[in-house]
Amino acid sequence: MTAELQRLRAGALAGARTLRIAASLADFPPEIFDLADTLEVLDLSGNRLSALPADLHRLHRLKVFFASDNDFTELPAALGACPRLEMVGFKANRIAHVPAAALPPRLRWLILTDNAIAELPEALGDRPRLQKLMLAGNRLRALPDRLRQCERLELLRIAANRLDALPQWLAAMPRLAWLAQGGNAFNETVEARARDSEQAQAIDWHALRCGERLGEGASGHIHAAVLHGSSGPHDVAVKLFKGAVTSDGWPMTEMAASLAAGRHARTISVLGRLAGHPDGQQGLVMERVGPDWRPLAGPPSFETCTRDVYAPGLRLPAATALRIAADVASALAHLHGRGIVHGDLYAHNVLWRPHAPPGEASALLGDFGAAAFAPAGALGDALRRMDVRAYGILLGELAERCEQGAGGRFIDQATALAQACMQARITDRPDGQALAARTQAWAEPALATG
Incomplete structure (x- = not known):
């Protein structure tokens, strides 16, 4: 008892x-x-x-x-x-x-x-x-x-x-x-094709030296590791899938989407799929992010239901908010261009670093647990515009937490674009490419100066 x-x-x-x-x-x-x-x-x-x-x-x-x-x-x-x-x-x-x-x-x-x-x-x-x-x-x-x-x-x-x-x-x-x-x-055929594609580079378990556990998600455990390759040792992260169904679906779907997404400067890029694990465990080898990266927010609570929980009192300089908005839009446009919808675009799935060097990423879009391939035709376009609505919610949250004064222009711009992203009729929302172009134009001065 x-x-x-x-x-x-x-x-x-x-x-x-x-x-x-x-x-x-x-x-x-x-x-x-x-x-x-x-x-x-x-x-x-x-x-x-x-x-x-x-x-x-x-x-x-x-x-x-x-x-x-x-x-x-x-x-x-x-x-x-x-x-x-x-x-x-x-x-x-x-x-x-x-x-x-x-x-x-x-x-x-x-x-x-x-x-x-x-x-x-x-x-x-x-x-x-x-x-x-x-x-x-x-x-x-x-x-x-x-x-x-x-x-x-x-x-x-x-x-x-x-x-x-x-x-x-x-x-x-x-x-x-x-x-x-x-x-x-x-979608099982396209997922199997992505996992088995020749482009999905296999990385042998014996070329890795796994170390401490960095974290655990719904679908698997993430370990620090060193990859020994022809160009010398390289710090990576290894995600070992649990195999059981999660709230987002099968880990193998996540693997397929992650591999098909390819590499992009504003995502946590996958280097290849794991091969040769002694217990037959499936996994991904990914770029390892540094300790200066942290989640932008925490996941929703009972009270907020579908809205993330931010640190109390978080205030973002306008330049930082601009760069986060541009980086996430760029990552989303990349995924959509590869035929993938993220399905879980939330601040708690965005890593950010407050003092990113000029020209480098300020935010990374991660966690592909709910990501999947969009079906063809109008329905697939609708699924991409659902991601756009999620982006609009994130953009509104950034605007709410942007410092006043110098951030006034960004707040006005972001609020207007967020409203466009959240229009009730899906076809009235901008697409991912338009988001990336518009936010990049806003952020260019911040990206140049930090």
Whole structure:
């Protein structure tokens, strides 16, 4: 029994707003109802639960409920009766059925990643507050047609399913900015071709000397390494994929997109795919960035849902904001020119350095976990304009954090372009090449002088 469960059963958690218990529970602890007048966030992930009490709605203040890594085979209908429930997360269960009754009326954020769902109810489209829908790693062959009614939907993860095609109505979703769609039946051929291409240089494991772990993402571990080649030793980073499905999809989709992206001065470039690992592990060898690079922001929180969290009080000199805007636009235009959509263009996926030397990159666009190949035709163009909307949101955030005074002109320019990028009708937004040209023209004085 965990300390938190002991305290709950002893009545020592009166007034709690948040409760997290991972204790191999097979049954819902009834003592949780003693917190009904205050409890807002309940996390029962990492247990052995397969059902919830029918009167769960007694937790009348509950806003967030997580039950990932449990034994549910059906999304419990009891959730749908919770009057204030907005965020529901049942990742990595064995859910095959999602009844309409399980969808709370105020649903804003639904996570059903890594389950066995083949079909979703049309009633999902009757949840007008829905902003974030995460469905990667299921068995979906289609999406509910009424989902097109969810005009507030901003983030959609449908990668690693069994879709034969994307629905055409995606091109009319006015706020959709972050879409992961790789690893489906319609793009498996092009992904396999990218991974196996002769241009995807293989780098032998035995030519590398791996060192400390630099970090860990959803799809893999990143290690510092030294590559011994014909031109001598070279500092690199090695990303070793875990192999399991992530919230963005399959790691192999990320590998395909990363290799197809090629090298660019404003991305974290991939040097080649890993070959000859003694355990058969898949991986990428990448340029290693220096310790002076750091993420521009942190990922969204429960409260912000789809918006990044910046350091309190962050203020950017106009020259720095200009250079970040230009660098990210340049990277995005490059990806689009290679037939790739990023799918997750966020400040938390941008590395920046405050004191970049003149003429060198001030920002790098990274994390290709949601990146994928754009389909041909109008739908592919719509997916690129979704990236443009995400860029517009980032640009607006830069403008909000730009120092006043000398930054006034940039703030005005950036605000106007951000509004153009976020127009409801996708075809009215500028394309990636136009963004790169326009922001480069703004930034040229800053790029020249630092």
